[in-house]
Amino acid sequence: MQETFVPLRVGLKRFPPTLTLIAYGGIIWLIVLGCRTANLVAQGGATPTRAAIRATVRPTFTAAPPTAPPTDVPPPTAPPVVPTRAPAPRIVPTRVPTPAKTATPAPPPPTPDPYAGYYYKPVNKGCVSAPNTRIQGTVIENGQKKNGVLVRVSDREGGGPSINDFTTGVDPSDYKHQDPSLQGQYRLALYEGQRNAGNWWVFVIDNAGNLLSPGVLVTTQDGDGCNTATIDFVH
Secondary structure, three states: OOOOOOOOEEOOEEOOHHHHHHHHHHHHHHHHHHHHHHHHHHHOOOOOOHHHHHHHHOOOOOOOOOOOOOOOOOOOOOOOOOOOOOOOOOOOOOOOOOOOOOOOOOOOOOOOOOOOOOOOEEEEEEEEOOOOEEEEEEEEEOOEEOOOOEEEEEOOOOOOOOOOOEEOOEEOOEEEEEOHHHOOEEEEEEEOOOOOOEEEEEEEEOOOOOEOOOOEEEEEOOOOOOOEEEEEEEO
């Protein structure tokens, strides 16, 4: 679409369209300039210069002081790693079944003392092969060899003497004298220089013939074997 311009008339004279456009533009510019001038007069009463406009438009920057370089700072230390303790497994004790209680057997009755009631206790030291048929030994009382004790040999337990009773400590060859080297000893010579078989009981008696010890059986032989027996009596 082509624009149509109205020609400007001045005093009944027409001007060309180009001059008309220039004239309109100048009028508009004057109007705008007048409005701007009125505003400036109202604000300060003076027309700002180009330098003032530049100072107003451009902000003033203040140089910041130089920043000091950072000093050597050690790197941050990592916190120590605390090991996590694993929870210990819970040990459940195994319950051991309680064995059933059994009845406790009664203790056996005490063995009767075969020497109970006797003052002397016989100690059999054995029988050896020898050229004589003999029973011998020692009487001991409270750890000491005891003289003057009667020892008897019989063919039965608690019976009468088969030979003369022997008093400990005396000389076998002389019954009226004591031999210091034979303290507490006795010798019942059944068969001197011979081996004879027989069953003999030997025991201790008091002066009245009462038993002070149980009898011990000795079996002799007429050959090699048991010929001389040794029996001690102890209190």
